[in-house]
Amino acid sequence: MACSEPDCVSTAGELVKLGFYSYPKDSARKFRINSLELKGSDSLLVEESTNLSSVNLPLDPSDTSITAYFDTEFGTDTVQIGYDVVSRIITENCGVEILFTNVRTLQNTFDSIRVVNSNVLINFKEPGVINENIRIYN
Amino acid sequence: MRTSGFITSIFLLLIVWPSQAQEADTVKTDKLKFVPSGIRVGMDLVSFGQAVVKNGIKAFTQGDVRQWKFNADIDIHRYFLNFEYGKFNRQWNDPYFIYINEGSFFKVGPDINFLQRDPDHSALFVGLRYAQASYSDNIVFDYTNDYWSDGAIFVENTTLKSSWYEITTGMKVRIYKFLWTGYSARFKFKVNDNHANNELSPYWIPGYGLAEADSRWGFEYWLMFRIPFRKYSPVIPKEK
Incomplete structure (x- = not known):
């Protein structure tokens, strides 16, 4: 992958964001x-972190979950997240980007979980902010 | 090459045009007007030239770009029924990836000829095409990943089909006996690009071009041979 030229704009993110919410009020906790x-x-x-309202999980390009x-x-919980890996040439001079699409939950032990955004894309409106993909309710 | 071809076509057309009035004195009956008078087959010199300029004579057997386009038309009164066929094979050798795309395409559709009465059967036309490409592609590239280990990806699409439409215009003029030349320009649109359905998003569509583009322009300069079925007699309206 290469995106060193000024005109090379990649939309691909590589972190899936899980937000934690209280149920049933649907407010972040x-x-x-x-x-x-x-x-x-x-x-x-x-490891040993308090006051977290979300976590970002790196997706593996060599796998689909x-x-x-x-x-x-x-307590302890497990979630398996599935996704599609799409390779796309940005331009001939800009190289290739890896898009993660169709994000979905395959297994989970949380009380409730919901996919709110199935594409992992860079947030151009708020640089540095990662779009939320999945909400976990407890 | 395109510019000189265009100028040559214009020049030849201007030479041919006045002669049609002189030679078209004979008023023919129109009973044969819907019977084709011949078939014209040709090859695009632009795509042929691009391959040869880039790869020399090796373009026939190897090279990172090979594209051949052929066309055929038959006349039906003031219309032409066109069939075009092409082969495409290209390998993009980029510092960051190798992408290979190969396939074939065909285009069919009618032209309407505004020089129908020309005794040499020259044509100034506009037309429509329905086009379809069958192709495959693959890519191999290395990637880096801060959390998971770096790696390489190879993905391919083994059978892809894309279709689109074209509006065409151009000219065809006779230059010597059975030998014809001409050009066509075309606007391609309404393509289905297979973008969202595959592990590899196709970059190129044979016969169309950049897959993600909503529309594309095309240009061909044709060298053609005409095989007559019968003597061509342009129909001139009878004077009342």
């Missing part, structure tokens, strides 16, 4: 995560 680990990874993604193991103040 903060809680404590003891650990968050992704299957196939040697390191913890989150990731599985996250949560240990929170509410």
